[in-house]
Amino acid sequence: MALKQSDIDICLVNDKPNKKFLFIVSSILRKNNYENIITLSHTRIPLIKLFDPEYNINIDLCLNNLLAIENSKLIKSYSSIDPRFQVLYMLIKAWAKAKEINDAADESLSSYSYANLVIFYLQTCTPPVLPCLHKNTESLPKRTVENSVVAFHQDPKALGFVTKNTLTVGELFYDFLCFYSTFDFKRYAICINKGHMVELKNCQKELLVAPACIYIQDPFIFDFNPGKSMTEKNFTKLLTEINKTIYIISNGIKDYGFDQIFSEPSLLSLSSNVKQHNLTLILDNNDGAMDNNNNIDNSNINNNEKLDKKKN
Structure with a gap:
């Protein structure tokens, strides 16, 4: 359920969560060529914002936000x-x-x-x-x-x-x-x-x-x-x-x-x-x-190639 320009939300689960661990992860990411890394440790949900230059995508990486996983499951069920x-x-x-x-x-x-x-x-x-x-x-x-x-x-x-x-x-x-x-x-x-x-x-x-x-x-x-x-x-x-x-x-x-x-x-x-x-x-x-009510092809939403073929 994402647009072409959407970012990715990732939840990292750790059995010893703390803000120090968040900065350790940030350091590892920097060493692996991720860019624009911002560590937000004082927000309601501490997270790391970063950019993956290889795939040209923004990423929000949070720590132990387990309810966010449940939210995703709920939306998937709907x-x-x-x-x-x-x-x-x-x-x-x-x-x-x-x-x-x-x-x-x-x-x-x-x-x-x-x-x-x-x-x-x-x-x-x-x-x-x-x-x-x-x-x-x-x-x-x-x-x-x-x-x-x-x-x-x-x-x-x-x-x-x-x-x-x-x-x-x-x-x-x-x-x-x-x-x-x-x-x-x-x-x-x-x-x-x-x-x-x-x-x-x-x-x-x-x-x-x-x-x-x-x-x-x-x-x-x-x-x-x-x-x-x-x-x-x-x-x-x-x-x-x-x-x-x-x-x-x-x-x-x-x-x-x-x-x-x-x-x-x-x-x-x-x-x-x-x-x-x-x-x-x-x-x-x-x-x-x-x-046409039951003929919705969701795959076409983000598939410009298929869309162009239909136009032609």
């Missing part, structure tokens, strides 16, 4: 339920990167936060596309990871959930934007472990200690808000970009062009692929939309 989730998430991620609102370090939202937003929307739309994997877990073994109880359905088939939602990815993309353009962020929190609207007053008090524009309750650490990185300025920018995109789609993509939605040149190949996934169908009275 991906296995309906292929539209993965494509929609990548669309939203590409869109957010193009609008420069997909970087927690730059006081906007992380990709993990956007994953929560997409999952929550797909849980609460009508009819829902995704179930809540944290429900009905009484019979599942409980595991404690970093003082948090971890229990969710890693085999979604056990839930017996079958979606009745037949919207295309393009229609879901548009509806996602509409959903959050009217979402009452001052009243409700994003909680994928609940799968429904939860008023802030009913959330854990610890989650609300730090004022935030968006409250996203982490599915495992209930008092942690991944969305707290977003400033008021970038929150306003997020809503502005959402409404701009809604306007462009509503008034005809053919008139404005896909580059107005995915404005970065590096993302234009992705936006062309989006067109193949029927984003334009919401403008064409949905002619044939349902016929």
Whole structure:
């Protein structure tokens, strides 16, 4: 679930974790020709940021962040339920990167936060596309990871959930934007472990200690808000970009062009692929939309060679 320019997150597990060990790892990396090495030992999750010149990719290496592994497993489980989730998430991620609102370090939202937003929307739309994997877990073994109880359905088939939602990815993309353009962020929190609207007053008090524009309750650490990185300025920018995109789609993509939605040149190949996934169908009275609902080829998202062949 990565774009062509995405970085890699690596979790190094060590039985004797300490900050000194982090600097030892940094030293080893420098001796092995990695570049731009920055050791962040005082962040919530200590990590090393580096660049691999051989593969031309940025890497975030953290130490013993075991819950991050559980988060990845959770998102993978949701991906296995309906292929539209993965494509929609990548669309939203590409869109957010193009609008420069997909970087927690730059006081906007992380990709993990956007994953929560997409999952929550797909849980609460009508009819829902995704179930809540944290429900009905009484019979599942409980595991404690970093003082948090971890229990969710890693085999979604056990839930017996079958979606009745037949919207295309393009229609879901548009509806996602509409959903959050009217979402009452001052009243409700994003909680994928609940799968429904939860008023802030009913959330854990610890989650609300730090004022935030968006409250996203982490599915495992209930008092942690991944969305707290977003400033008021970038929150306003997020809503502005959402409404701009809604306007462009509503008034005809053919008139404005896909580059107005995915404005970065590096993302234009992705936006062309989006067109193949029927984003334009919401403008064409949905002619044939349902016929294409189950024919999403996720492999084309990052495969420019295949995309070029299809164009020709």
